[in-house]
Amino acid sequence: MEYLLLGFFTGLSLILAIGAQNIFVIEQGLKKQHIFLVCLVCSISDLILIFLGIFLFHYFIQFFSPKIELIFNILLVIFLIHFIYLKIKFFNSKVNFNNEVQNISKFKIFLKTLGFTYLNPHVYSDTVFFLGNFSKNFIFFQKILFGLGASITSFIFFFIIGYLSKYLSQYAQSIKVWKIINIFIISFMSLLIVYVMMEIIN
Numbered sequence: 001m002e003y004l005l006l007g008f009f010t011g012l013s014l015i016l017a018i019g020a021q022n023i024f025v026i027e028q029g030l031k032k033q034h035i036f037l038v039c040l041v042c043s044i045s046d047l048i049l050i051f052l053g054i055f056l057f058h059y060f061i062q063f064f065s066p067k068i069e070l071i072f073n074i075l076l077v078i079f080l081i082h083f084i085y086l087k088i089k090f091f092n093s094k095v096n097f098n099n100e101v102q103n104i105s106k107f108k109i110f111l112k113t114l115g116f117t118y119l120n121p122h123v124y125s126d127t128v129f130f131l132g133n134f135s136k137n138f139i140f141f142q143k144i145l146f147g148l149g150a151s152i153t154s155f156i157f158f159f160i161i162g163y164l165s166k167y168l169s170q171y172a173q174s175i176k177v178w179k180i181i182n183i184f185i186i187s188f189m190s191l192l193i194v195y196v197m198m199e200i201i202n
Contacts, residue, residue, distance in 0.1 A: 003142040007149025010134065011050075013188040014126045015157050016181055021123065024116045025158055029165030034109045039162040041113040046127060046154035053132025054147045058140065073200050076133050079125065080193045087182050087189075134192070137199070 015022070021042060028038045104112075117123055127150075135146045 001145075003138065003145040004149040004152075007131075007135075007146035007151075008153050009149075009188065010131065010146075010192070011150030011153035012157070013185050013192075014130065015046075015153055016185055021116045021120055022161065024113070025162050026165040028109070029162045032166070033104060034106050035162045037106060037109060038113050039158040041110065042117055042158045043151075043155040045114075045117045045123075046158075047151040049123060049127035050131050050150050050154075051147050053128035053130075054135055054143050055132075056128065057132040057136040058143060070200065072133055072136075073196055076130070077193055077196050077200070079130060080189055080196070084186050084189050084193075087186050134196075 025038055025042060029035055131147070131150055135143050138146060
């Protein structure tokens with residue numbers, strides 16, 4: 001259960017970082033355009049990429065030498081530090097949404113959602129690289145729980161922001177709210193850096 005919760009909160013700290021994909025989902029919620037389809041595609045895509053990363057690191061790690069594993073851990077720490085740096089850099093940023101309503105077909109929305117998901121490099125860095133690398137030393141069953149926890153986060157998050165965005169948009173654009181969210185993200189990611197650094201030292 002602890003690995004399920006670890007995956008949930010790790011996934012939450014990553015997905016809360018506002019990005020192109022999240023903005024797109026919120027926009028579709030505000031426009032009331034095929035919200036279920038958009039949320040479903042984003043959630044299933046995250047699940048696929050999360051487990052792709054976990055299994056890649058699970059099978060590939062067997063061929064790692066200690067030096068290669070050390071390099072990956074160092075890269076992970078660098079990624080986390082850069083992630084936190086960006087959160088601090090844009091700490092006072094305000095999110096703006098385009099509320100222009102357009103008639104668009106379900107197929108076009110589907111393709112657009114795929115574009116925002118699979119053409120976004122941050123999706124791969126967060127799911128495949130970060131979550132896969134972070135869970136590489138877990139035993140197989142722990143990896144499954146960790147992946148399920150992170151995937152549950154995606155399903156809950158995307159459907160919440162999709163269906164409640166029209167009610168929450170006035171609050172979501174508040175700098176004060178995003179400061180609170182960013183403080184949570186920065187704090188949790190800092191703890192993850194300590195965790196990885198302990199692995200490097202040991």
